[in-house]
Amino acid sequence: CMSVLVQRQGEAQHVLQFACAGLRTLVFASRLITGDEFTSIGKVAISQDRDALVEALEGPSMAILGATGIEDRIQTGVPNCIGMLRQAGMRIWIVTGDKDETAVATASACGLYTTGCAPPAAAASQCQPFLQHHQSLLLSVDGTSVDECLDQITQHRRALKKQGLWNPATVIPTLVVVLHGLALDTIVAANYEVPTDLLLELLVQASTVVACRVTPAQKATLVRLVQTYDPGNVTLAVGDGGNDVPMLQTAQIGVGLYGREGYQTVRAADFAIAEFRFLSPLLLLHGRWNHRRIMHVLLFTLYKNLVLVATVGLFSFFTGFSGQTLIDSSLIVGWNVLFTIAPMFVFGIVDQDITATTVLHFPAIYQEMEPLHARKFLLWVASAVLHSSIILYIMTTSVRGSPSEQGGVFYLGTIVFGATLLSITVKSAMTMHRWHRWQRVHVASLAVGPVLFAVVVWVCSNLYILWPHLQVARDFAGLGTALISHWPSVTLLILVAVSASILPDVAFIVFQRLYYYSNRHVLQEIDSHLSASHRRSDKPQIVAPCPDTPAASLVVTDPLSDSCGAQSPPPTPVPTGDIPMSTAPPSSECAILIAQLQRLHATHRADPEDNLLAATDTKMHPTKMAFVGKQR
Template sequence: MFFLCRRTPTMIYVRESHVEKMGKTQDVSYEILNVLEFNSTRKRQSVVCRYPDGRLVLYCKGADTVIYERLGTGNDDLNKVTRVHLEQFGSAGLRTLCLAYRDLAPDLYESWNEKFITAKSSLRDREKRLDEVAELIEKELILIGATAIEDKLQEGVPNCIQTLSRAGIKIWVLTGDKIETAINIAYACNLLNNEMKQFIISSETDAIREVEERGDQTEIARFMKEEVKKQLKQFLDEAPQYFCSPSGPKLALVIDGKCLMYALEPSLRIMLLTLSLNCSSVVCCRVSPLQKAQVTSLVKKGARKITLSIGDGANDVSMIQAAHIGIGISGLEGMQAVMASDFAIAQFRFLEDLLLVHGRWSYIRLCKVVMYFFYKNLAFTLTQFWFTFGTGFSGQRFYDDWFQSLYNVIFTALPVVIVGLFDQDISSSLSKKYPELYKEGVRNMFFNRRIVAIWACFAVYQSLVFFYFVSLSSSTSRDSDGKMFGLWDVSTMAFTCVVVTVNLRLLMMCNSITRWHYISVGGSIIVWFVFIFVYSGIMTRFDRNDNMFWVIYVLMSTSYFYVTLLLVPVAALLGDFLYLGVQRWFFPYDYQIVQESHKDDADSINTPDSEETKEHLTPDEARSNAISQLPKEVSKHSGFAFDSPGYESFFATQFGKYVPPKAWDVARRASMKSKSKPK
């Protein structure tokens, strides 16, 4: 038995108890001479220590593929048995590491240590030189054994991935785990199933192992590249036959880091990309951070797809930065991923809300805001364009300069901001219940040439109504003194109709109308009238334009103003009203069908404690809902992307809630009870 007592920068103190000396313990000190740090390229870490008797030993731990490449001759039986155990551990979903050591002669160590100190003190290419020096001593290792640890998925990860797949999002797993572990995790996440046709490109084949045993690196590289090329071509030829029948199985690609290194070469990357895009799921295992970034860039640039990367560790930083959108999971593995990301979430399952709820809402809001800005400016500007035909293109302005300056700044600004903040087509619960609605955004159905053309047509139509309806009707109208209306009377009347109409049109495009919509629209119209009352009612000797004096008061003293203010918005919005009615009735969007299906539902979402809701929940959903009612600080295990919550069942019972227990909960409670028993 070994117990770590304490640690200093240069010493480790271990309390040892040996079988032959039962009941006796001994504190032994080991001197740490050198530490070869872990990085994502080396995939291993080593330490050189000196025993009390002067013996020098190098200990190395790392990925099995890296350690096995550096083993010396002999101990073939142990190496084979350990490899079998590693495959069994990986198939069980455990994460594995290999341990090895090497005895160092004093002369060999002294000569190597000089090179290590030189590389460590270099100012240029320091990391590269340290890696090169480490290669000199990390060889001819003797295998000690392997370790395997269990790392459970977070709560809700499989359901989240399944929901995202239904939303039309292709999910790729890029992990540093060995191939068996990666496949097991993919099964647990519902990315792979037994009904899928799996294309596996692995370097762990008998043919490749035979070549590796010869030790010729040139031959190994040539042979592996040929094998990867042959398998890619074989799978590409085999894939089309599964697309012929509608009931054919889905395709999945699994490839490890060594094969991926050759598949990413310029001569093979097109084949890899084509095969990957035809697969429903892609799993890349034993990949380095650089390879993660390369795969992301391949899809981003080669396929011209929008990419999103999510990770929780420092080895995911390059991948997060290479994608269009990077998301970091904050937890106990550090904040590097969060600091490099665009968005940060606490657990993986929150990605469902981020994309299907907030992301979808944001897309629809942005589309509406952009199209509304285009529409209201086009409708306003074209009225001046029609005016130029009547003035012979003389340059005479139709609107007062203050009207043009404040149109976008005050009179139509606030309502569109409210739409961008509060508009919701359906509730968050329905967004997650129908993830297929997310595909409307993927197909860009709310912002395309057809939508732009429709808005432009209505803007042109409304501008014609604004100008010609007002100008023609005013030619036969008179003010209270019997005088004809002048240019500024007509332009003020037309501008009033524009402000009222474009603000009312905004209400027609909203899926959900709150009091803030009414306040913003009504307030914008009221602000216009307050402004024109003040502006046309005050004139000083410094006034730039005395033609606007008393205009609004003259207009409002006639019945013409009120009739026009009623008829022009109605005539202008009639086309929009008919189009929206026909479109919703005969050519509805998917979200409109959902709206009609749930129009009688209560606005408030039922709580998980209601009996009707509980009847429709699966056991996993019932467990999640019960856990969500607990105080947030009861569990510390909430950071890792593949971590188990652990104590939820125990805490649930303490607060009077029933949660179906998990196997690891029972084991942990049993271990806690055994520790608490008095001796």
């Protein structure tokens, strides 16, 4: 915190310097008023009109006492968090009540704008219509009338079109727009759509928007305008003060920060976090994981119930629609509450298709979350009908005419029920995340259903023998003994039916991952860290030659280090004396490549050419080698 007393002659320059340094400015002034003026000012103060009160207090006789610049430090990890969110495809808007220069300096400190604020030329309120600094484009809309705002927007459109950048359907990665609260209020108060649409066409193309000098009501208005312009976008607002409450309540998602200004934002928000840097795990990790979990809970609930209904319905074709029940009602009642409930908890609570380390290392995968569209819904429906059809056909054609046919229709129904339950268990195992990352809860959730089914059948078959008057277990009489006496054939029949029903799913997964794989599938392979001999470290590493170490050394660097100026520990040289080196010189480029791959394979390390990533200042797609930027 810093404070300085300035004379009236240079207060404007000092305040501008404070603002450009990212400090929050405050100017102190005094004025002698008469009794009549005091009465009139008191009447204005009762009306709670801030603008009218300020206008009544200001006057030519007001004496400047001094100005202060208070440093509002950015929390730890904010630049890194914002960088990850931008890589994930999110557009960051800063909406603040600070003055223009302070807001631009804050955006620069957060990594949203690559150049600092150098007074007086780079002050946002004094910017030219189009400025270019290190590939960052800064545009300002700060008119005091509708015509002036439209003129500024028109100039910006012409400048962007001249550069070949104007396209309302895309986002310009280097474009930063500074919007003044007075200009926003002027455009919104015009009450016709042309200025608002023109303004939003400019704002939606910017990767970053800095809205300064805005009131709490204007914050909510800006969020509402974005929602109206493109209803398909989801708006998320983050705030830590009481003046952010209207904005949090207007946005689809409100995140409140525990700040010094009380708990108003926490009470008004949908989520509450302690620091801003926790926003990236909240969105990229838990947001993505829970989106997938909810989707799979819905799809798996539909699938498992449709399998049972389709099995009972298709059996009617074998009985000529006589109404004969295939499965005992006791088993049907326990289908959802006993036999298939355990995997639902895994799907909805602990399932993770990609680990946290990999997701945070490749934030762009957030843009490729699987939507719950009609095609996926139909695939699960078709899978349920296909599984029930295959199992029922194999069972009815195999059990009919066998020596065990004397067990009755419930003997067949119990075998069909067991095969269907086992098929759903295998399906749930294929839907969960990679098997090498399973925990005990995954194995337990898959085993509890078949184990409970075997226990229920055995107990009910013996209950009727002990208590013949127990009508609930009448249909299970002797069923356990019949199944045990023919267990080899029953077991083989169930395994064949389950394998035949799951085979189409396995073929589909293999075909998809070989020929129509997505970035998520590639990241799952990267995330596995599996090799022929051992598992690699859970932390991704890049192996690059070290210029300051001997030739027989490699440097292991951490790609997850803070890229926003944080000091990282020095690289660790790894001796490579044990690497088998070929004594004969390679005869061709192909031989050189083969020799290099052999050395790398012997040490289970990455390609040294990966050091090109460390030498570039680029944004790169996680799996498609598409670069944005220039090499240093």
